[in-house]
Amino acid sequence: MRFANRIKYYFRKPHNVILVVLAITLVFLTLLPLAALIRDTFIVHPSEIMTVRGAKVNDFTLFHWRKVFFDGTKSYKLFYEPLWNTLKVSLFSSILAIIIGGSFAWLITRTNICFKSFISVVFVFPYIMPSWTLAMAWLNFFRNRLIGGAPGLFTAITGIPTANWFAYGLFPTSVVLGLHYSPFAYILIGGILRNMDANLEEAALILKSSRAKIITRINLPIIMPAILSTFLLVFSSSMSAFAVPAFLGTPVRFQVLTTQLYRTLNGLNPGYGYIMAVVMIVIGLAILAMNQWYLGKRKSFVTVTGKSSNFSLIRFKKSKIPLSVIALLFVVAIAILPLVTFVIESFIMAPGDYSFSNFTTQFWVGKGREDIGGGEPGILLNKYLYMAFWNSLKLSLIVAIVVGIVGGLAGYAIVRGRGTKIASLVNSLAFFPYLLPSMAFGAIYLSMFAKPIGFLPSLYGTFFLLVLIGSVKYLPFASRAGINAMLQLSGEIEEAAIIMGVPWWKRMMKILFPIQKSSFLSGFLLPFISCMRELSLFVLLITPANRVLTTLLFQYNEKGWNQYANGINLLIIIVVLLINLAINKITGASIDKGIGS
Amino acid sequence: MLKIVLENITKAFGKAIAVKNFNLAIEDGDFVTLLGPSGCGKTTTLRMIAGLETPTEGTITIDGKKVFSSKESIDISPDKRDVGFIFQNYALWPHMTVEQNIGFGLENLKWPKDKIASRVKELLAMLKIEGYQKRYPAELSGGQQQRVAIARTLATGPRVLLMDEPLSNLDAKLRTEMRAELKRLHKETGATFIYVTHDQLEAMTLSTKVCLLKDGELQQYESPLAVYHEPANTFVANFVGSPAMNFLLGQGQNINLDQVKIETDGLDMIFTPVSGSVSIRPHQEVIVGIRPEYIAITQESSVQASIYSALPSGMETILKLQVGNHILSSVVFGYMDYQLDSKVNIKFTGDHCALFDKASGNNIATGILELI
Numbered sequence: 001m002r003f004a005n006r007i008k009y010y011f012r013k014p015h016n017v018i019l020v021v022l023a024i025t026l027v028f029l030t031l032l033p034l035a036a037l038i039r040d041t042f043i044v045h046p047s048e049i050m051t052v053r054g055a056k057v058n059d060f061t062l063f064h065w066r067k068v069f070f071d072g073t074k075s076y077k078l079f080y081e082p083l084w085n086t087l088k089v090s091l092f093s094s095i096l097a098i099i100i101g102g103s104f105a106w107l108i109t110r111t112n113i114c115f116k117s118f119i120s121v122v123f124v125f126p127y128i129m130p131s132w133t134l135a136m137a138w139l140n141f142f143r144n145r146l147i148g149g150a151p152g153l154f155t156a157i158t159g160i161p162t163a164n165w166f167a168y169g170l171f172p173t174s175v176v177l178g179l180h181y182s183p184f185a186y187i188l189i190g191g192i193l194r195n196m197d198a199n200l201e202e203a204a205l206i207l208k209s210s211r212a213k214i215i216t217r218i219n220l221p222i223i224m225p226a227i228l229s230t231f232l233l234v235f236s237s238s239m240s241a242f243a244v245p246a247f248l249g250t251p252v253r254f255q256v257l258t259t260q261l262y263r264t265l266n267g268l269n270p271g272y273g274y275i276m277a278v279v280m281i282v283i284g285l286a287i288l289a290m291n292q293w294y295l296g297k298r299k300s301f302v303t304v305t306g307k308s309s310n311f312s313l314i315r316f317k318k319s320k321i322p323l324s325v326i327a328l329l330f331v332v333a334i335a336i337l338p339l340v341t342f343v344i345e346s347f348i349m350a351p352g353d354y355s356f357s358n359f360t361t362q363f364w365v366g367k368g369r370e371d372i373g374g375g376e377p378g379i380l381l382n383k384y385l386y387m388a389f390w391n392s393l394k395l396s397l398i399v400a401i402v403v404g405i406v407g408g409l410a411g412y413a414i415v416r417g418r419g420t421k422i423a424s425l426v427n428s429l430a431f432f433p434y435l436l437p438s439m440a441f442g443a444i445y446l447s448m449f450a451k452p453i454g455f456l457p458s459l460y461g462t463f464f465l466l467v468l469i470g471s472v473k474y475l476p477f478a479s480r481a482g483i484n485a486m487l488q489l490s491g492e493i494e495e496a497a498i499i500m501g502v503p504w505w506k507r508m509m510k511i512l513f514p515i516q517k518s519s520f521l522s523g524f525l526l527p528f529i530s531c532m533r534e535l536s537l538f539v540l541l542i543t544p545a546n547r548v549l550t551t552l553l554f555q556y557n558e559k560g561w562n563q564y565a566n567g568i569n570l571l572i573i574i575v576v577l578l579i580n581l582a583i584n585k586i587t588g589a590s591i592d593k594g595i596g597s
Numbered sequence: 598m599l600k601i602v603l604e605n606i607t608k609a610f611g612k613a614i615a616v617k618n619f620n621l622a623i624e625d626g627d628f629v630t631l632l633g634p635s636g637c638g639k640t641t642t643l644r645m646i647a648g649l650e651t652p653t654e655g656t657i658t659i660d661g662k663k664v665f666s667s668k669e670s671i672d673i674s675p676d677k678r679d680v681g682f683i684f685q686n687y688a689l690w691p692h693m694t695v696e697q698n699i700g701f702g703l704e705n706l707k708w709p710k711d712k713i714a715s716r717v718k719e720l721l722a723m724l725k726i727e728g729y730q731k732r733y734p735a736e737l738s739g740g741q742q743q744r745v746a747i748a749r750t751l752a753t754g755p756r757v758l759l760m761d762e763p764l765s766n767l768d769a770k771l772r773t774e775m776r777a778e779l780k781r782l783h784k785e786t787g788a789t790f791i792y793v794t795h796d797q798l799e800a801m802t803l804s805t806k807v808c809l810l811k812d813g814e815l816q817q818y819e820s821p822l823a824v825y826h827e828p829a830n831t832f833v834a835n836f837v838g839s840p841a842m843n844f845l846l847g848q849g850q851n852i853n854l855d856q857v858k859i860e861t862d863g864l865d866m867i868f869t870p871v872s873g874s875v876s877i878r879p880h881q882e883v884i885v886g887i888r889p890e891y892i893a894i895t896q897e898s899s900v901q902a903s904i905y906s907a908l909p910s911g912m913e914t915i916l917k918l919q920v921g922n923h924i925l926s927s928v929v930f931g932y933m934d935y936q937l938d939s940k941v942n943i944k945f946t947g948d949h950c951a952l953f954d955k956a957s958g959n960n961i962a963t964g965i966l967e968l969i
Contacts (some may be wrong), residue, residue, distance in 0.1 A: 201676070202684070204675055204701065204862060205674075206649075206676060206681065207702030207705055207749070208676040208677075208702065208706060208753075217701075221690075526961060
């Protein structure tokens, strides 16, 4: 009786109900798939019957592990070289992102350069745009004759052919990913710099430190935690990036883990792919653990913040104008120029010929022609495009709503239940999908939901599966936003309503949500945008019936229909930017609020 | 002689003017407080002296050397002005230990390691924070952080110490304690202190001279006692002293050569200036200012007041008295618990009652007030 009472009391608190429901659901949607993934590395799949001699489907085998890790040169080509490439790309792009994003954060928050508001708005564009945007722009500019067809704009203008290492492979992949993720660094480091009391620097200045010394001894150590978080984010994001290496690496057979994953899972050896997915998850966890260990070691990192109303800016004198112009040109080059190339490329009949007579509207509004692009009509007349567009929009919207609500509730329950075991379990589970590389995550869901489990029918090929995986994958964004929003609210605000007998749902709708509206809405916005431009998460799960814009673009690109790909990319970017702008204007929610945790 | 002179300093932030045509001369060894409500320009002034803020116009001279002049476009950077600065929130570097914080300035002066160590030790002892040298700021209490901030500033031995509300983040008890320490420190270092505060008690108890600011303009610059007894205008009179001065609005007219008869709402009085004569226009609108300690409860008077409230705190009792339509505050020594609404007789004492012109707010004279 007593036990029953305790249970009754426990569940009388809404946050406990939410925590229990979330814990069960998330275990099912994140931990169970992980177990399924590990199991998949030890069994024989239907397509592998030919390679694993004398085995039946679902037999236990160590074949995959042996082949991936201990098969000499074959393992090297299959696994070690891509792994090594992945680590190099991730490392270089993290460093680049930190240097570029950090420098811009410093310029914007700490100096007197001009065009600040323009730069800070536009600098975030590369993150809002799909990651392959810059990769496509890179190809538009720098492609050479290696892949056949015409060279890019750079060669067309200057007449200088680009070197292979410059046009394809490690170098452009690292640079493009570094640029794409530098807004992370900008937002995280800028957030700390903005809140960092300017008095800390002034105190050093009065004690006769040079500018350089202030940066190295005061600024850098204080923003170290932000640098580390950036490193964690960019490294794991670059590691799981698929589109960029696929676009830039394929011409020179530059393979990374994700491209290998795609090849093996779509090919005859899914077992190899599952092992690679496990490896990627292990690396992600290791980085997170290192980060936690480092932050935990130095308690002194807690920034002593005060009111930083007194902003003393570093005043450039002679170098102010040149620096401002360089910064401006840089953001224009990475954020606006790519769009221009998409416009140009989508209007050109024969690639590489930029003369006026070669311009055409064929790929936008032309009727299908047998000799071009397999008879596909122009983008605006293409019914597949409209279908994919509608699918993308529907998917992103549903995912954003689901994730926003679940994330908000999770934030509420985790903060209210703070200190309990179940709250920290739900907290970790809600963050866990962040560490799962998208492609690996897609692979897991593919293997897990391809057959009926429990009361669930086989979900492969359904729209519901896309919603499910999108919701789980982007839950971390929304739950972070929700937690941050709730942490800023004192419990007393809700308690005041409890005492007046306001029911729970009314407290949520009338009090908590309105107060932290913009934070909660960021929890919708980020998943929406991410989903709109997601490729690697969906690429394994898409069937022709539920194609989305990004997978359509990927298909056109694989077929070499460059103009269509450029045009579709332009469409995606415009939609994403418009929606971002609209939500920003209407609600005040913005990308940086979601990430800036 | 180290002298700090500010001449015609003006500071505008866009259209808002923070400091207006401000002049100030600070003598060697002074302890000057810049006092005023928030937004009056006191912190901006201090930061301009340090070089952290650039004045829009004017000249600043430290020790005979022009450190800023808008006309000659001189702007010496803060690190070359040889001043120390203590920030309101201490601005201790969170990633450095106490000894690293204190030694940082000496490091910049390229002192050898052993000398830095011994100087740090000296300062730890001076500020009574021995044993904390290996701690990080986050591991210290507010009072200890404050001491570290002072030690850090003193380490390089600046002859001018600028302090921006250094005690406002401490609790009341610690604040009293630190006040005493600061006063001793001023004596021991022999440095010139310039101290920003909005707490009039701090200004009164610490400084050799108080500089009152309002809306970026200088109101009065004199010793604390002069500011207290001869406030230049109603703003100063109201800002300094707690409980605040009582103000009665009325009409005055000269009588008997140098006396003024003042009629307030139901309470008439005669004002006799202490020195010289005073002349006002007939029916001039005036404000009478009486400090609470000059309202005495006494049987000698026939003017009756009723007790509106009594707040005994042991050492003293603060009374609110209703006289006619006025409510006056009075402070009497000792523990007096009056029945509410009981009747007492009052009179005004002392020769520091003030007469202000209502229109300008300026002090006309100080003197003796007699109720009639």
